[in-house]
Structures are given as C-alpha cells and as structure tokens.
Amino acid sequence: MKYVSTRGQAPSLDFEGVTLAGLASDGGLYVPERWPTFTKAEIAAMAGLPYAELAAKIMQPFVGDCIAPERLLELTREAYGRFSHAAVTPLVQLDERQWLLELFHGPTLAFKDVALQLLGLLFEEFLSKRDDHLTIVGATSGDTGSAAIDAVAGRAKVDIFMLHPHGRVSDVQRRQMTTVLAPNVHNIAIDGSFDDAQAMVKRMFNDGAMTSRFGIAAVNSINWARLMAQVVYYFAAALQLGAPERRVAFSVPTGNFGDVFAGYVAAQMGLPIERLIVATNINDILHRALSTGDYSAGTVTPTAAPSMDIQVSSNFERLLYDAGGRDGAAILAQMKQFESAKAMQLTNAQREASAALFTSARADAAEMAKAMRWAYESCAEVLDPHTAIGLHAARVAEGLAADVPVVTLATAHPAKFGDAVERATGVRPGLPSRVGDLFEREEAYTRLPGDYDTIAAWIAERATPRVR
Ligand SMILES: Cc1ncc(COP(=O)(O)O)c(C=O)c1O
Ligand SMILES: N[C@@H](CCOP(=O)(O)O)C(=O)O
Numbered sequence: 001m002k003y004v005s006t007r008g009q010a011p012s013l014d015f016e017g018v019t020l021a022g023l024a025s026d027g028g029l030y031v032p033e034r035w036p037t038f039t040k041a042e043i044a045a046m047a048g049l050p051y052a053e054l055a056a057k058i059m060q061p062f063v064g065d066c067i068a069p070e071r072l073l074e075l076t077r078e079a080y081g082r083f084s085h086a087a088v089t090p091l092v093q094l095d096e097r098q099w100l101l102e103l104f105h106g107p108t109l110a111f112k113d114v115a116l117q118l119l120g121l122l123f124e125e126f127l128s129k130r131d132d133h134l135t136i137v138g139a140t141s142g143d144t145g146s147a148a149i150d151a152v153a154g155r156a157k158v159d160i161f162m163l164h165p166h167g168r169v170s171d172v173q174r175r176q177m178t179t180v181l182a183p184n185v186h187n188i189a190i191d192g193s194f195d196d197a198q199a200m201v202k203r204m205f206n207d208g209a210m211t212s213r214f215g216i217a218a219v220n221s222i223n224w225a226r227l228m229a230q231v232v233y234y235f236a237a238a239l240q241l242g243a244p245e246r247r248v249a250f251s252v253p254t255g256n257f258g259d260v261f262a263g264y265v266a267a268q269m270g271l272p273i274e275r276l277i278v279a280t281n282i283n284d285i286l287h288r289a290l291s292t293g294d295y296s297a298g299t300v301t302p303t304a305a306p307s308m309d310i311q312v313s314s315n316f317e318r319l320l321y322d323a324g325g326r327d328g329a330a331i332l333a334q335m336k337q338f339e340s341a342k343a344m345q346l347t348n349a350q351r352e353a354s355a356a357l358f359t360s361a362r363a364d365a366a367e368m369a370k371a372m373r374w375a376y377e378s379c380a381e382v383l384d385p386h387t388a389i390g391l392h393a394a395r396v397a398e399g400l401a402a403d404v405p406v407v408t409l410a411t412a413h414p415a416k417f418g419d420a421v422e423r424a425t426g427v428r429p430g431l432p433s434r435v436g437d438l439f440e441r442e443e444a445y446t447r448l449p450g451d452y453d454t455i456a457a458w459i460a461e462r463a464t465p466r467v468r
Contacts, residue, residue, distance in 0.1 A: 001064040003030040006321035008328015015066040022218025023205035035268035036061030043244040051088035052076040055232045079117040089233040099407045109413035112147035115229035120151030135214040135463040136160040139197035142169035142307045146176035148219035153182040163197040179441035192450030193300040215466040221258030230262035251277040251394035251408040253386040255308035257315035278360040279393035290360040296343030304420035305385040323353035361393035369424035376425045384414040
C-alpha cells in the first residue's frame with residue numbers, strides 16, 4: 001500500500017514511511033492511494049472475532065508488506081492486552097435505539113489509547129530495524145498527550161515533547177501527562193489555545209533547521225497510523241449490532257475530525273454506515289462547514305469539553321481531498337487560502353459528497369448538561385462532557401429510519417472531567433484504580449510563551465539528534 005499527500009507535492013511513501021514521517025513535506029496529510037475494501041461475506045466472517053484479531057485483519061491491507069500478518073497480530077494482542085475490559089471497546093445499550101461505544105478502557109481513560117498503544121509499538125518495531133532516533137512533537141487539548149506519553153515513556157530511541165494549552169485542560173488530564181517523570185518525556189504548557197499548539201507542531205515539520213537535525217515524528221492524528229487503528233472499533237460495534245445485514249449510524253464527539261474520519265474510512269472499506277453525525281460544542285467550525293459550507297475559524301472559547309475546544313480541524317483536509325475528487329493542487333490552494341484568511345468555502349462537490357454520509361449538530365453547555373442528566377437519570381450511565389455532546393447530537397438527529405441503531409462514541413471516562421460531571425448530575429465519578437494516586441504524584445512541566453522560535457529553541461536544546 002502506498003500513501004499520497006493531500007496536497008499532491010510530497011513523495012508517496014509506504015506504511016513504515018508514513019508512520020515515521022507524520023506530516024507530509026508539502027504540509028499535507030497522508031492518505032492511502034486507494035481504499036482497501038471488504039466484501040459483504042468477508043465482513044460477515046469477522047463477526048465474533050476477538051478485538052485484537054479483528055484489528056489485525058482490518059489493518060493488514062493498510063500495513064501491506066511492512067509487517068507480516070502474524071507479527072501484526074502479536075502487536076495488536078500486546079496493545080489491547082493493556083485494556084481493562086475483555087471486549088476492549090464494549091457496547092452499552094441506553095434504550096431501544098441509542099447505544100454507547102465505550103472507548104475509555106485503556107491506560108489513560110480516553111479513546112486515544114486505542115490507537116496510541118499500538119503506535120508506540122509500531123515506532124519500536126520500525127526503529128528496531130534502523131539505527132535512528134525519533135523526536136515526537138505533539139499538541140494536545142488533553143487526551144492525546146497522556147495517551148502518547150503512556151505509550152512511549154521510557155522507550156529507548158524516542159523523546160516526546162508535548163504541548164498543551166496552559167490552564168485549558170482538566171486537572172486529571174494535566175496530571176496524567178505531567179506526573180510521568182521519565183527522562184524522555186517533556187511537557188510544555190503554552191500560553192494560547194490548542195489551535196496555536198497544533199499550528200506550531202505543523203510548522204516544526206516544515207522547519208528545515210529542525211528536521212535536518214532531528215527525526216521529527218507525530219503522535220497526533222496527522223499520523224495515518226492513528227486513524228487506521230481507530231477504524232477498527234466502527235467495525236467492532238457495527239458487527240455486534242448486525243452488520244453487514246443491518247446499517248448503523250454513529251454519533252462522534254468531534255474536534256480535530258480524526259475519530260469521525262476513521263468512521264468515513266470504515267464506510268469506504270464497505271462497512272454499511274447509515275450516517276456519521278459530527279457532534280461539536282460551541283467551537284463549531286465543523287458544524288458550520290458541514291451545514292453551510294462555511295469553513296471559517298473563530299477564536300476558541302473554553303468549554304467544559306476542553307478536548308473539543310478546536311477551531312482548526314486538522315483532518316478535515318483529508319475529507320476535503322477525498323470527497324472533492326482527490327485533486328492535490330486544488331487542496332493546496334484551498335488550504336493556503338484558509339491559512340492566510342482563516343476562512344474558506346467548501347466547493348459544491350465537497351459539500352455534496354460530504355452530505356451523502358455526514359450530518360452535524362452542535363451542543364451548548366445547557367444541552368450538554370441535559371444529555372448528561374438524561375443518561376444518568378434514565379439509563380444510570382454517567383457520561384463525560386464530550387460523550388454527552390455526542391449523545392445530544394444522536395438524540396436530535398433527524399431523518400434516520402426507525403430501525404437504525406445509533407451508536408455514540410464514549411470518548412473519555414467521566415472521572416477525567418469530575419467537576420463538569422458533578423455540576424450537571426450531582427454525582428462525582430471516582431478515578432479508576434489504575435490511575436490511583438494521581439493527585440499525590442509530583443508534577444513537572446515547563447510553561448513557555450506561545451511563540452514558535454522560543455519553543456523550537458527549547459526543544460532543540462533537549463532533543464537527541466538523529467543518527468545518520
Ligand atoms: C474526549 C475526547 N472526545 C472527542 C475528541 C475529538 O476527537 P477528534 O479530535 O478525533 O475529532 C477528543 C480529542 O481529540 C477527545 O479527547
Ligand atoms: N482532542 C485532542 C486534540 C488532538 O487531536 P489529535 O487526535 O489530532 O491527536 C487531544 O485530546 O489532545
């Protein structure tokens with residue numbers, strides 16, 4: 001399998017190449033040159049497989065001959081062996097129609113673990129064959145950071161520098177990152193928003209002074225391997241609900257458009273997905289883009305669902321590229337327009353192709369709290385704020401046939417956002433024992449101004465140069 005850049009100017013790479021490269025050299029994002037597909041019979045035959053086996057089967061076409069099938073299965077078994085639920089991503093029924101897909105049973109209690117536990121192993125797998133060193137530079141609005149740090153802390157040949165927006169992640173999220181005191185882990189709290197942090201990370205991939213000295217790699221959903229691993233749970237959930245004979249809809253709390261793009265990929269591979277509902281908080285660039293064609297970033301407003309406080313949605317570029325006919329030159333022009341004006345319009349082709357699968361909804365603070373209360377009072381389920389936004393969108397979705405089940409992706413454990421959950425429901429969810437003494441541990445992080453040169457210099461002083 002080869003991968004091409006959405007901006008059409010970077011060299012195509014194999015799976016190992018894209019996993020280690022992160023952002024393409026033309027500033028674009030890598031996507032497979034074609035979508036692998038499964039027939040209905042092949043999908044039906046996947047029903048009942050243990051999660052690790054299902055994962056290896058679905059990911060093998062993307063991995064190609066970079067990893068042998070039996071080795072890939074060993075890696076997925078190791079990655080998902082660290083989850084606290086035997087099903088890895090269990091489904092929970094709320095009422096006749098609504099379901100939750102719990103994605104928070106990994107080590108850091110959010111859906112990011114599903115991909116990052118595997119990505120840590122993939123880095124090690126590929127680095128074991130080369131004498132090289134990776135400098136991971138990432139941006140987080142709270143959850144990617146801890147999941148990535150957990151996946152690579154203490155690993156040889158890897159340093160991780162994680163940027164989070166100072167004061168804009170929950171206490172649990174911050175401590176899950178800053179209490180990991182391994183020598184290869186560096187946490188930076190920047191003055192600014194997640195969007196500022198993400199822009200700096202992308203800039204670093206195109207900074208010749210940095211890329212010539214360090215092997216810069218990505219753990220954000222810039223990295224194709226992240227999305228590939230997230231495709232699997234759409235299959236797992238739909239198979240349990242009767243796919244491929246029955247169509248299923250998914251409601252996905254969305255910020256950087258990675259998780260829901262993985263659903264789009266599942267649909268391209270043949271999974272009968274009726275609809276993907278893109279659920280946003282009041283930072284609603286995606287809701288506006290999908291409902292009106294206006295992709296324009298306002299300022300980010302902090303909310304009780306901080307991981308979705310995003311106004312520049314990195315993976316939307318992948319959808320615009322694929323849905324708009326895979327014209328790299330046109331995407332390059334469109335993204336340049338967005339980068340300079342912070343606004344652009346979707347083309348008619350992009351709007352029509354997106355509308356065939358996606359709808360969207362936005363939840364404000366009151367709607368989010370109401371969804372949390374409904375789940376608690378009517379279904380005895382305590383939801384985190386992000387999941388509650390997804391559930392709100394699932395419940396207001398229009399035009400779905402009555403027999404289509406709607407699965408909301410439960411992206412984080414409620415205890416990561418205890419204050420917001422308690423405000424809405426009166427219940428304070430306890431932290432699972434696996435994160436135990438989080439509030440007694442020592443923290444270490446550095447606060448830096450949201451200025452690219454300062455941050456690049458700080459990283460350059462501490463990172464290990466690549467081996468040549
Ligand atoms: C808990 C939670 N829910 C939802 C999202 C949004 O996911 P995505 O950025 O893939 O759209 C995030 C951040 O990525 C998150 O951490
Ligand atoms: N919500 C994310 C933001 C980063 O998104 P990613 O999926 O591109 O890593 C977070 O929690 O950090």
